Amino acid sequence: MDKKRRNFLRLFSLGVLGFLTYGAFKNLTSLSSPPPKKVIVLFEEIEKAKDILFKENFIVMKTGSNFKVFSRKCPHLGCLLNYSPEEALIVCPCHQSKFNLSGKFLSGPAKKDLTTYNYRLNSQGLEVEVF
Ligand code: FES
Structure with a gap:
């Protein structure tokens, strides 16, 4: 070979190696920091849902004139939580962890309270932004 x-x-191999390394690094950094997600929750949606609304990965509750926003993902293994009207509790369908309507852990393997999120009010409803 001349x-x-x-x-x-040699140069071509280095270029391919650099390209593959860049692609792998870019994927790793995008996995560790997902882009912010914004969800708009309209007042009429909350009223229609009778003060507890499950929207995307959020639980929005109206308590008097205030609101609370929780993650809908169970702190145990991430299953989507449901509302049990009979018990007036938030319940995980996977391993039956239970939370009260303030997001406090009550029982089951989750062992942690629900994650709460801040929100901004606008004229139509709530803007929830997750980072
Ligand atoms: S994922 Fe909810 S209790 Fe296990």
Whole structure:
């Protein structure tokens, strides 16, 4: 193999290696920091849901004139939580962890309270932004 060809193959290999390394690094950084997600919850949606609304990965509750926003993902393994009207509790369908309507852990393997989120009020409803 002549010297020019070897140099070309060496440079080409380095280029391919650099491209693959960049792609792997870019995927790792995008996994560790997902982009912010914004969800709009309209006042009429909350009223229609009778003060507890499950929207995307959020639980929105109206308590008097205030609101609380929780993650709908169970702190145990991430199953989507449901509302049990008979018990007036938030319940995980996977391993039966239970939370009260303030997001406090009551029983089951989750062992943690629900994650709460801040929100901004606008004229139509709530804007919930998750980072
Ligand atoms: S995922 Fe909810 S209790 Fe296990």
